[in-house]
Amino acid sequence: MNALIQDVAIKAIAACVPKNEVITEDKRFAKLTGIKARRIAPEGMNASDLGLKAAKELDLKDVKFVIFCSQTHDHYIPFVSNWLVKELELPSDTGTLDLIGGCAGFIQGLYTSFSISKTMNHDVLFVIGDTLSRTTGEHDPGSMGIFGDAAAAVIVGYEYMSDTEFSLNSEYSEAIRMTGGYNDQPDKQKLYMDGEQVMDFALMRVKEMINNSMFDNYIFHQSNMMILTHFKNYIPDFSNMPVNIDRFGNTSGASIPLAIVTENVSGFCNLIGYGSGLTWGNCETHIGESIQRIFVEL
Amino acid sequence: MDRQEFYKLFLEEVDFYEEFTGEIITGGTPLQNFSNWDSLARATVFNFVAARLNKKLNHADLKQCVTMEDLTNLVGI
Numbered sequence: 251m252n253a254l255i256q257d258v259a260i261k262a263i264a265a266c267v268p269k270n271e272v273i274t275e276d277k278r279f280a281k282l283t284g285i286k287a288r289r290i291a292p293e294g295m296n297a298s299d300l301g302l303k304a305a306k307e308l309d310l311k312d313v314k315f316v317i318f319c320s321q322t323h324d325h326y327i328p329f330v331s332n333w334l335v336k337e338l339e340l341p342s343d344t345g346t347l348d349l350i351g352g353c354a355g356f357i358q359g360l361y362t363s364f365s366i367s368k369t370m371n372h373d374v375l376f377v378i379g380d381t382l383s384r385t386t387g388e389h390d391p392g393s394m395g396i397f398g399d400a401a402a403a404v405i406v407g408y409e410y411m412s413d414t415e416f417s418l419n420s421e422y423s424e425a426i427r428m429t430g431g432y433n434d435q436p437d438k439q440k441l442y443m444d445g446e447q448v449m450d451f452a453l454m455r456v457k458e459m460i461n462n463s464m465f466d467n468y469i470f471h472q473s474n475m476m477i478l479t480h481f482k483n484y485i486p487d488f489s490n491m492p493v494n495i496d497r498f499g500n501t502s503g504a505s506i507p508l509a510i511v512t513e514n515v516s517g518f519c520n521l522i523g524y525g526s527g528l529t530w531g532n533c534e535t536h537i538g539e540s541i542q543r544i545f546v547e548l
Numbered sequence: 549m550d551r552q553e554f555y556k557l558f559l560e561e562v563d564f565y566e567e568f569t570g571e572i573i574t575g576g577t578p579l580q581n582f583s584n585w586d587s588l589a590r591a592t593v594f595n596f597v598a599a600r601l602n603k604k605l606n607h608a609d610l611k612q613c614v615t616m617e618d619l620t621n622l623v624g625i
Contacts, residue, residue: 278563282588392587445587446607449594453604476591480598 253416255364259409260535261373262542265402265511266304267498268295269547279395284475288398288499289547290383296324297379300401300548302337305377307544308405310338314372315345319359319503321352321428321526322380322439334377345370351378352426353471353525354418355503356402357533360521361416363406373407380502385428385441393443396474398499402507417459418531425451426526452477452524459522459532460484466517467492471524472505490515511543549601551575551620558619561596562589575617597623 267289274280274287291300297320316338318331331346345366351358356378363376379401386393425447430439452473460468460481468485470478472495482491492513494505501508506521516539524530549557555573564583579585590610597603603623613619 279588281563282592446590446611449591450607476595479595483599 251418253361255368255414255416257408257410257412258364258368258406258414259412260404260537260541261407261409262308262405263402263507263511264304264307264542264544264546265400265504265508266300266546266548267398267400267501267508268292268300274395276395282476283396284478284493284495285396285499286496288383289400291381291399295381295548297322297381297399297401298324298330298333300399301377301379301403302334303546303548304401304403304544305334305338305375307546308375308403308542310340310373310375310405312373312407313340313344313375313405314370315347315366315374316340317347317349317359317363317366317374317376319349319351319355319376319378320380321350321355321502322382322385323348331377334375351503352527352529353473353500353502353505354523354527354529354531356471356506357416357521357523357531358418358529359503360404360406360533361418361531363404364414364416367406367408371408373405376404376406378402378503378507380504382441382502385439387440389440390442392445393441396500398501400498400501400504400508402504402511404507412536414533414535416531416533418529419455420527420529423447423451423528425528428526448525449477451528453480455530456481456522456524457484459530460520462486463520463534464518465489465520465534467515467519468522469506469509469515469519470522472498472509473500473524510537511545514543516541549625551625554620554623554625555616557596557600558593562592564589573616575615575620577616579613579615579619593619601625
């Protein structure tokens with residue numbers, strides 16, 4: 251599907267990562283994937299905690315809706331978005347919604363946020379984050395060492411004469427799967443990923459979303475450097491492609507807003523997400539130079 | 549690029565954990581003889597073939613390669 255949403259924009263972004271930094275000791279792995287370090291949440295620190303810390307940095311006075319998107323919710327009920335409303339001391343007439351989204355979750359959640367903000371004429375607080383590092387392990391060597399933990403909080407609201415275009419796409423595949431659902435009990439959440447199948451998918455589908463419009467920046471989901479190297483060849487020479495995977499690893503849905511913050515991105519941007527589902531999508535939007543970009547650690 | 553050049557590039561790019569100490573690489577050399585012919589190694593081959601030879605492989609085909617000759621045939625050299 252494609253959609254154009256007018257008079258709504260990203261107004262502020264805050265990103266939060268754990269203070270705990272883990273250096274990639276396997277030099278070959280670091281060289282090939284580009285992942286030199288990751289931030290790993292210690293036991294007891296959840297995606298919601300990282301998201302809350304980020305959200306507290308933002309101006310929430312016009313927020314009337316809170317969305318939380320993750321694959322690693324602390325728990326399914328009560329909803330994390332409701333917990334955020336309580337912790338942020340927002341009024342009870344604040345709408346809430348929890349979403350399950352993977353590495354394209356930022357685009358899916360952003361589209362939902364833009365749509366809701368447009369119809370209610372108030373700000374939406376969109377929080378996205380994951381602690382995927384604790385779902386990987388010996389059960390799936392292919393995904394070990396890839397994922398870092400992070401969250402981001404974004405304020406979406408009214409902006410006069412702002413045009414944003416979205417594209418969202420999907421196909422069913424078990425190339426990436428996470429146990430922990432009803433049918434998997436009593437398994438804990440465990441991630442399994444066929445990295446090669448995902449790479450073929452990403453290179454085929456993401457190319458469709460790269461057009462030669464005059465984008466100042468292409469901000470791709472930070473999956474691994476092998477995939478990002480290909481994308482670099484697809485984009486026009488005049489465009490930038492911010493990269494921060496060397497310092498944070500693959501932080502799933504939070505990787506795009508984290509890159510906007512750490513690489514101080516602004517201008518006409520093509521945000522491109524792709525991952526589990528499989529899902530892929532992009533958002534063509536303007537990110538103002540003066541919007542807040544805040545980086546915090548927990 | 550001829551096959552000898554490809555073999556040299558293959559060793560440089562994939563950067564195996566252990567230096568290849570076998571005999572001279574030939575078409576019949578099994579890929580499993582390299583210390584870690586894994587998904588990371590295949591992705592690296594995928595990347596350098598695209599960059600140096602401007603040829604797009606498929607991981608499903610790469611996985612089917614058993615010998616170096618299978619690989620060079622797939623690459624088309």
